[in-house]
Amino acid sequence: MSGDKKPEAPSPRFAMDASLGDSELSHRLLVLCATMMAIPAFFWGGIYAYFGEYKAAAIAWAFTVISIATLFLFRKAKGYRLLRESQLFLTLMLPFLVMLELDGFINSSAVIVWSLISPMGALVFASRKTAIYWFVAFIFLILIGAAINYHAPALEKGLPPELVTILFVMNLSGVSIVAFILLVYFVTQKEKTYSLLEMERGSSENLIRNMLPEAIGERLKQEQRPxxxxxxxxxxxxxxxxxxxxxxxxxxxxxxxxxxxxxxxxxxxxxxxxxxxxxxxxxxxxxxxxxxxxxxxxxxxxxxxxxxxxxxxxxxxxxxxxxxxxxxxxxxxxxxxxxxxxxxxxxxxxxxxxxxxxxxxxxxxxxxxxxxxxxxxxxxxxxxxxxxxxxxxxxxxxxxxxxxxxxxxxxx
Structure with a gap:
């Protein structure tokens, strides 16, 4: 049979290309976020080392080295999942270890807030269910930090008060910048999804209009059967x-x-x-x-x-x-x-x-x-x-x- 109405619909090739494009975009954004955290960690390490906090500096530098290593090892699209999981783990644990070395929230200038990027990244790059697990882990680390802070004397490690204040500003600002970028990406993807859904809805309605009289199509959309x-x-x-x-x-x-x-x-x-x-x-x-x-x-x-x-x-x-x-x-x-x-x-x-x-x-x-x-x-x-x-x-x-x-x- 030929000549039947053939409504236009998105081709499978187009859908596949769009999917690949989204995956590539996610991979690039993950690389960007990892880089944005690795570079500041290097300078944070330098600051800690200058003021004699060599263990804290070593942790910060380790974060930078491991992040760059994972970016290199999993740079291809097929390594996206390994890159994602490794970055989520590093982002969650290493700021926490720095906080432990510097004896709590205040002495570390709330460096653990960087760990919040882990559940946020899981929400953007993985799923809501996965993000919940990472968020629970983050809260658990916060509680540990609170207990440490309760027993730790202020500035036991000898960081100057002015530096603690500056690091507070830098930590909060840095986390806010990364969080904002992730949020912008999340909202953009949400709008893109709504746009695609609207396109699919339009295609479905065009399909119905081409197959059925308009009045019948309206009744069918209202699920009037038979x-x-x-x-x-x-x-x-x-x-x-x-x-x-x-x-x-x-x-x-x-x-x-x-x-x-x-x-x-x-x-x-x-x-x-x-x-x-x-x-x-x-x-x-x-x-x-x-x-x-x-x-x-x-x-x-x-x-x-x-x-x-x-x-x-x-x-x-x-x-x-x-x-x-x-x-x-x-x-x-x-x-x-x-x-x-x-x-x-x-x-x-x-x-x-x-x-x-x-x-x-x-x-x-x-x-x-x-x-x-x-x-x-x-x-x-x-x-x-x-x-x-x-x-x-x-x-x-x-x-x-x-x-x-x-x-x-x-x-x-």
């Missing part, structure tokens, strides 16, 4: 490309599908200019209907105008083809049952004797003719030029009075 209606005075049109079977037998598949797609895509474009609803394609047959909005006269008139337009288009197309291609159209108006079937692949369809008559009219029509029933003709009134055909026998159905639709009437 969707089934009895509709009166619906005009059904069947159009079949005559000569297409022999054409397809003598052409490569790509050429056959390309022609059918070209024809039915043009039909789709014409439908968009009329108040009609495409139901489906069956091989080289095309089915539409009008009057679903209870306006029987408008539905019949739009179907007739559509029939004349596509007939003209196929005749022009046939002039450039070596094969004798043509169009046969049948139109009928009557009562139908309409509804949505399926759960994973929705399909809106109509059933009833009126549909069968329209299909039989198309089968009975000669190539180049538009054969319509008497009921449809009555709705057209004087807007179109019709040629009476009298009673016409239909295969598998009782005869019906028919007309050939010739053209629009002047001023109609």
């Amino acid at each position: 969707i089934a209606d009895r509709l009166d005075n619906v005009t059904i049109l069947f159009a079949d490309i005559s000569g297409f079977t022999s054409y397809a037998m003598n052409r490569p598949p790509e050429e056959v599908v390309s022609l059918l797609d070209r024809i039915f895509s043009h039909f789709d474009n014409i439908i968009s200019q009329h108040g009609l609803e495409k139901i489906k394609t069956i091989g080289d047959a095309y089915m539409v209907c009008g009057g679903l909005n209870d306006d029987a006269k408008a539905g019949a008139n739009e179907a007739a105008a559509f029939a004349l337009e596509i007939m003209t288009y196929v005749k022009q197309l046939a002039q450039a083809s070596p094969e004798p291609l043509g169009l046969r159209i049948g139109i009928n108006t009557g009562s139908v049952v309409a509804g949505v079937i399926g759960h994973s692949k929705y399909s809106y369809d109509i059933w009833g004797d009126a549909v069968n008559i329209a299909a039989r009219l198309q089968q009975t029509a000669r190539t180049g003719d538009i054969l319509i029933s008497e009921k449809t003709a009555q709705l057209l009134e004087n807007a179109f030029t019709l040629k009476p055909q009298g009673e016409t026998g239909l295969k598998g159905h009782t005869p019906v009075v028919t007309y050939t639709l010739l053209s629009k009437s002047i001023g109609g």
Whole structure:
């Protein structure tokens, strides 16, 4: 089957590229944050060493060396997880060890606040569940620090009070900067996710609009099931490309599908200019209907105008083809049952004797003719030029009075 509506949707390749792009961005941000912490740690170590706190300096420098080593070892994307876990652990533990060496919160200028970056980083780079574990570990270290601070004399290690104050400012400012960067990234990713969700929602709504009438789509989004209606005075049109079977037998598949797609895509474009609803394609047959909005006269008139337009288009197309291609159209108006079937692949369809008559009219029509029933003709009134055909026998159905639709009437 060809010619069905094919709504645009994000390609798997695009989705995969977007996923890779997010992973690469996360890796780069993690490297940036690790670097932003490793470089200050080096200078912190220098300050501690200058004032004789060599063990604290060694811890700070160890942080820098280990961070740079992990950045080098896990620099590729496939090492992202190892880099993340190692940085979370280093960020949590090494500031705590410095605090232990300097005897508590105050003496260390609250250096342990750097450990807060660990659960924040886990929230951004891992998951909420993982972040909770790291946060609990951080709180536990804070409690240990509080106990140490309670028993430690102020400035036991001999750091000048002015330096302690400066380090307080530097620690709080440094943590705030890194935390702010992580928060900006988190918010950016959140907005990006919302944007992608909105795009997916738009794609889903476009899919529904292309597959179903607008009113039916709204009911489906409200989870109204089953969707089934009895509709009166619906005009059904069947159009079949005559000569297409022999054409397809003598052409490569790509050429056959390309022609059918070209024809039915043009039909789709014409439908968009009329108040009609495409139901489906069956091989080289095309089915539409009008009057679903209870306006029987408008539905019949739009179907007739559509029939004349596509007939003209196929005749022009046939002039450039070596094969004798043509169009046969049948139109009928009557009562139908309409509804949505399926759960994973929705399909809106109509059933009833009126549909069968329209299909039989198309089968009975000669190539180049538009054969319509008497009921449809009555709705057209004087807007179109019709040629009476009298009673016409239909295969598998009782005869019906028919007309050939010739053209629009002047001023109609």
